[in-house]
Amino acid sequence: MRFIHTLILVAIAFIAGVIVGALGVLSLFDVGSSTQASQVATLDNYEYVGTVTRIIDGDTIEVDGIRVRLVGIDTPERGEPGFKEATEFTASLCSVGSTAGLDIDDLEPKDKYGRTLAVVYCNGVNVNAELLRQGYAEVLYIPPSEFDPYSWL
Ligand SMILES: [Ca+2]
């Protein structure tokens, strides 16, 4: 009898182990597939994804060496009050070496200096809108533009 009891206990332990193991595999699979889905969704939102290579000032950065002007806003120029603060704020959101997603202005993809006009996303944050909301930038709305900066306020 004792042998049979032991056998049943071992069988129960084995079945429990299989169930726990199966749940573990299922949850791993779930995590894997949802991560993949969100990455696909994220890349869909951006027309370009690259690495921040340089912070020029509050409203101009380089992504993979491409000069990008943050559309819809204007931060102070060098020598003007607020220049340092705006530049540091942009640098804190989009540190050099981090990943940036660009939503390029479909209606005006470049300005007269050849800079790419875009909304820049760093860590999922709309940097153009955040500069405006935190008071580091002013609205600079030059139609035609895909974006209405007033909608960010
Ligand atoms: Ca400026």
Ligand SMILES: [Ca+2]
């Ligand atoms: Ca766009």
